[in-house]
Amino acid sequence: MSEWGGVAGKRVVLTGATNGIGLAAAVELARRGADLTLVARNQARAAEAIRRINAVSTGSSPDVLLADLASQASIRRLADELLAKYPRIQVLVNNAGAIYARRRMTADAIELTWAVNHLAPFLLTALLLDRLKASHPARIVTTSSGAHEGARIPFDDLNAERSWGGAGFTRYGETKLANVLFTAELARRLDGTGVTANAFHPGLVATGFNRNNGVLMRIGMALTRPFARSPQKGAETLIWLVDAEEAGELNGAYVFDRRPFPPSPAAQNTETARQLWRVSEEQVGGSA
Ligand SMILES: NC(=O)c1ccc[n+]([C@@H]2O[C@H](COP(=O)([O-])OP(=O)(O)OC[C@H]3O[C@@H](n4cnc5c(N)ncnc54)[C@H](OP(=O)(O)O)[C@@H]3O)[C@@H](O)[C@H]2O)c1
Known part of the structure; x- marks a missing residue:
């Protein structure tokens, strides 16, 4: 490497x-001097993020591209824009994610949590992969979660019609397991290309997570705050995976606090990872 x-x-x-x-x-x-492109779904929220970034950065102001990651058409438009704009892309961070207490379907007829947390990273990565390879060395980082522990992929119920439960937490865990399995299979496919793929668990972090699910969930999240890390602490492993020289030695790892960590047994199953890849290809139209 x-x-x-x-x-x-x-x-x-x-x-x-x-x-x-x-x-x-x-x-x-x-x-640290990265040339950033932020993917956001809301212009006003992106403008506020840029304001906060520019308050500390002396480099060039980040670019913003708008996309709703719940929509495959929007992801394809985003990828087209990225490929047209940047001859080189050295890092892709699939970090956006959410939990939904109520089961909802997207315009693509996919359950929403699965669409945003798993299929969006799968499709965006696939569409940018040749550019990342051509820009090697390059890195792909996906934000997973310890919530993957105990989950399994319901291959016979991918839209969670029967397996939905736990106010969306069952489904959320499945999508975070999918992040680890996707990363493992991607890493196998990337072996020898100069591009690495790793996933990480940020810990319990005080963010906007689960604040979209009504007042009870907001109270619940407020109660976890004394035990939660700051967003800055939660971002440390992501930053390390993107920036550190030694992180380049990892490929297909699940990382916690800047160290490879064994994910759940289900997350280490190579055949499950291959099966997930195949069904994900079908779910994005087979032309990822
Ligand atoms: N917080 C934790 O304790 C924890 C623990 C383990 C893993 N994680 C993971 O960490 C990642 C980041 O979450 P966070 O805790 O920082 O939560 P957050 O504060 O709610 O941030 C989530 C980000 O994802 C974006 N997003 C959500 N849905 C989107 C969509 N359809 N299209 C485009 N962008 C979308 C949000 O955009 P808006 O600003 O427009 O809402 C926001 O920028 C997630 O993958 C989550 O699963 C979090």
């Missing part, structure tokens, strides 16, 4: 950068 040399001067595409872990990471990566 050729020398990485840190993130300064490298094009970093980051989803979910308007709040929480992604915003904290964007602030620090900009301070």
